[in-house]
Each structure stands twice: as C-alpha cells, then as structure tokens.
Amino acid sequence: MNSTKPPASGLPKLKAKSDCSPIEPTEMDQNGYESGDGGTQYNFAWLDEQTKRMLRRALLKAVAIPGYQVPFGGREMPLPYGWGTGGMQVTAAVIGADDILKVIDQGADDTTNAVSIRRFFVRTTGVATTASTHVATLVQTRHRIPETALQNHQIIVYQVPIPEPLRFIEPSESETRKMHGLQEYGVMHVKLYEDISRFGHIATAYAYPVKVNERYVMDPSPIPKFDNPKLHQSPALQLFGAGREKRLYALPPYTDVQSLDFEDHPFAVQQWQQNCQICGSEDSFLDEVVIDDKGGRMFICSDTDYCRHRSGTETLVGSDFAAAVTRTNSKTTTGPNNNNAEPG
C-alpha cells in the first residue's frame, strides 16, 4: 500500500503495511514501536493516510464554521463506541511525531480510558506523553478541561457522545439541521425552563448548551458546566469528535462561547463548601470520593495533574510518565527519537 505510506523522510521504523490488520500482540510486545527493530504493523497513528486527509478536510471546515457539526466518514476503531472513538480519530488526524500527548478521563491521567488511549497512541505513533498540562501540545480529554489554562500552541480534543444539543427536544435529525440552519434555538430554552420549573434553578450540570460566535448552539460534550467559562476565548484550538454519530466540530482559538441562560436565572458554575483535601485548592472542580463504608468521604481535585502540581508531590512529566507507563506495563518504552518526522 504505497499510497498510504508516510513521507519517506519520516518514521523510518514504521511499516505502512495494512490499515486494518489485526492486532498481533506477541510481535507488538516483543518489537514495540520504540524498540528500534522493525516497529509496528500499523500506519502512523493507526488510521490510513486517506482517512486522515478526509478527517482533516472535515476539521478545516469545522474550524471555518465554529460550532457547526461536520459529518465525516467515521472508521471502526479498535475500541467500542462510547469509549472515545470520535476523539481518537480526531487526535489521529492531527497528531505529529513531535507532539507531546496528554490524555485525561474525568480529569485524571491514570483512569482506564485515559491509559488505554494513551497506550494506543504510544504504540501507533511513538510520541512522547505527559501528564503535565503545560508541557502537552495535544490533549485528548473526556469530560473535563484541565484546570491549568491552555496556551495558544496547544490543541485539545474532546470525546463527544451526543453532538446534537437539540436532540433532547427534537428527535429528527433533518429537523434539527433545519433548526440550526434557521437559528431556531427557542427550544434550547425550553430545556432550561423545565429545569427551573422542576428544581428552582438551572439544574443542567454537564453538557450545558452554549452559543458559539453568536451563531450556532453547541453541545460542549459532557464537561461540567464548571468548565464552560474556559471554552470562551480560549487561546487553544478545541476540536470535538463524536465517533458513533460521525460528527465533528471545532472552536478556533479566541472564539466567543456563551452559555445559554435566562435574564432572571443567569448562568452560574458549581461551587463547593470544601477545598481540595489534598492540595487545598479553592477554585478547582472537586470530586466527592467515598473512602470507607462508615460514611467517610473526601473532596479532591478532579484534575490529578493540577492537584499533584499544587501539592508538590511527584509530577510525572514527559519521559518520566512514559517510564511510569512502562513500569506498569512491564515493557520498555523511552521517549521519541523521530522528531524530524512529518506529521502523518
């Protein structure tokens, strides 16, 4: 499959053999991508080059029309729908060999989803990984935006289960597209109205609808509404991928993002009585963790990297993290050594 080979100068260790060859764990484990003797059986970042081009074209369109859902030809990923297949395809389309990848799931770097997606990209691209938000150039996330403010050289990729914010009220896809086209967004407020009439306040706590660039209403993926203000005028490029629904959308850097609300019930983020019991943070999103069966519980930062950084405990950065991953997987992985490679 010559046509799908990455540029000859890059990735000498990659054999672009087949786009969908089955995983061969034995060979993978013996000749991991980084081990320097033959590499994996996969194309760079697993997807074939044509697919990545298709994704990039869709992403360009998404960036050009902030908040607009662009359909794309979703591929089968070696992971079930709902585990981040959309985000992974977007990441695969934008990742380059010199990227430093951070993957989080509910703010944590060490939960199942984050670990498996990180390992996937380490295997198929050999990029460096990190837990540190300010070191990463590319962040794939499920359900959180890191507490550390993102910079303008960074890209954050969101995993999206249901991209259509109007789905709650309008089940027909052709109708919702028409509603987006004609900016008929009154029904979004019906949802918020229902919240207030039932609970006395806007009880939507995650996937809180936003209006982008004063045009499209967008579902910001199931991030807590605590993170909504971080979407607004973010210097980082924000990309959203929904694998099952085969839609992607984007927020270019410095885009206006406004959370919907009522004049007499303005948008407000969650607040806690407690501070983080590990790092003492007063301003981060807290998880309530049950610690015993006697009613004991503690509140800790959901963003593990932020918490570690603040509390001064071990912060796993770059190759340290790769080493840590390696230790848990009991195999040898070192930092990247092919930084000259073109992105796939």
Place this chain on the structure above:
Amino acid sequence: MAQHIMFVAEVAQEKPLLQVRQLSKSYGVNKACYDISFDLYEGEVLGIVGESGSGKTTLLRLLCAGLQADTGSIVYRSEAADPVEICGLNEAKRRQLLRSEWGYVQQNPRNGLRMGVSAGANIGERLMAVGARHYGNIRDQASTWLDQVEIDRQRIDDAPQYFSGGMQQRLQIARNLVTQPRLILMDEPTGGLDVSVQARLLDMLRGLVSQLRLSAIVVTHDLAVARLLSHRLLVMYRGTVVEQGLTDQVLDDPQHPYSQLLVSSVLSP
C-alpha cells in the same frame, strides 16, 4: 345571522388579510385541490366543510405552506411589512411567520404539543422562540393563558401526557395564541372529543376569537361546529369549492346538490 351580515358589511371596506387565488395541488393524477379562490378578512372565521378526502386538510397545509402548491397564489397582508406571497416565501421567513403571526392547531394535540415537557414550557416555547429570555415573565404569561383556556394554574408543571384529551386541545390552543397571532388555522379542533367537551371548547374558542379579533380558518366535517364558529363557509367537494357564502345561508338554503346532501345527512337527535 343579522349580526353576521352586519359584520361582513363592516369588514368589506378593508383589504383582505389573506387572499387566495386559483390554488391547485395534485398528487399524481388526483386533484386534491383545484382552482380554489377566497378572501379572508381580519376578525373573520372561515369554515371549510366537506366529506373525508375532499381536500380540506390539503388546502390547510397549502395555506401554511407545509405543502408546495402547483399553481396559484396566497397573499398575506402582514402587520408590519408589505403583503407577502406565501407560495414564494423562503423557508426561514415562512417558519418565522408561522411561529409569530400565525398559529396552527392540529387535529391530534399530540402532534401539536411537546408531550414530554410541562404545560408551562409548551406555552412558553413560542415566546422563547421569538426571543423571550425572562423566566418569570414567561411563566406569568403561561399562567395567564392557562386561565384563558380554563386549565387550572396548578397544572402548569404537569406534562400534557397527563392531561385529558380536551385539556390537551385547549393547551394546544393556548400554545398557539400566546404570541398573539393574527391568523389561526385549525384542523378539526374538536375531533375525537365528546360532545360536552366539544361544546366547552367551542364556547371558549368563540370567546377568544371575538376577544382577540382573530382571523381563523377552521376545517371541519361537523356542520354544527361550522355553524357555531364560522362567519362564512366554504363547501368542498372532490377538491373544488362548490359553494361559499354566509354560514347560515349555506346551511339553511344550500344551492349545490352536494351541499344539499351534506346538510340533509346531519342526524338530529
């Protein structure tokens, strides 16, 4: 009847709110509507009667441009702007018109309501669609409209799926009237309701129409409904208008053989 005649004489001076000319629509070789022309004046209720399959509903859907007419024109004299040709209107403008100056009451309230959200939100939806963003005001208006259509205010947070059929229909009417439309299209508004509920609904509708000076087009196969609600009547038969005139005139002295048949078919208890 005398009242009706005076009323018609009064409005005849004005320009019609809706002017329909030579409207036709075919489904293949079937002419669902053929060469239909009529005027509707402000504050007037026009009844359309006819048997099943005579083209009543098709006509109504042509009027609200849910269907594209084959030929003909519909001119609507809107409040602010110049008269608009409905057939040539783009979809954005048409939908805008339909949720602000027009209303459409479906025969089955399940099609016209959002069954899963509360009655208050159902009424408030059109307000929010035209830009209302103050929860308290929306709720106040919803309560007022519940009073207007004789639904207990206490039910404002109940979903219409827990309402009776008559209440659902009244809620649908409130939902349509909340933005104070000028023209309301009703497709068999009393269909499927028992007679005592029908009577209350008709009573309420008659009150609202005169109070708000609404224009309405009511499609029905029930001549009693037509007699009670409408000032003028259009009799449709096989896609064409065979007779039109003042309601009492048409019903008491039908000229066309089909109208005569229709009137003589009514059972009286």
